[in-house]
Amino acid sequence: MNEVMDALVNRRSVRKYKAEAVPEELVKEIVEAGLYAPSGMGYQKPVIVAVTDKETRDELSDLNRKAGGWKEGFDPFYGAPVVISVLTPKDWDKGVEDGSLAIGQMLLAAHALGLGGCWIHRAKEVFETEEGKEILKKAGLEGEYLGIGNLVIGYADQQPKAAPRKAGRAFFIK
Template structure:
């Protein structure tokens, strides 16, 4: 089986991370994989924001937890020291699909490089707030963007999760006679 197919079968969401920093060279490889995700009409209407600054990361985690309705102090990023936030142009009809493909590539690339990952939701709600809009402006990002997801990434703390058995009756065939 190819390395890509193996990575697809083996990758799992990680919910406990070491605090070790990921080298920028590895982050760059993961980001590059995201930039090569399939996208509608080749328009490349998604962007990725790398956050490794602990203060900003913790601020985003607090906002995400507030939106999610969790108690103060809960970390919805499970201690991951880095996150890659995927956004797409708000007026692009394929924004959620294109952004989801970017997220998938990020998680597969992270796994292939020995890095754990987990898709964390509520990016849409975060970037609808004034905080989110101001954050984008502070980075020089112009225009309206919709948050698609956060890819929490870091070195795995503990054992790697096992895949659950695949459920049956999920594939149907329409074949030539």
């Protein structure tokens, strides 16, 4: 199996991370992979906000926790030291698709670089709050954006295994 197919088949969502920081150059490589994701009509509308600052990361985690309805103390980012949020302009009708492709591509990049990753929902709800908008301003991003998703990355503290694939999900017309 070639390297790309191996990554596609063997990448798993990681839900437990070591506290070890991720080197900035690896974060930049992952973000670059997201910037190269396919986009509707080639317009490249998704924007990516990478957060390595612990205080901001913890603030995002708490906003996500509240949006999910969990009790105080729960970390929906599973201890990952890096959060990468993907957003698109609210008026872009292909935003969900474009942003989803960027997240998927960054998940594969993280795996290829020896890191674990997991897609975390509720970016829409988080970035609709005033606190979420302030975080975007801190990154230099202003305007009307739709949160598509968050990608958390770090060094895995677990090695999840793939569940067997369910039958009856692929169809071919010959």
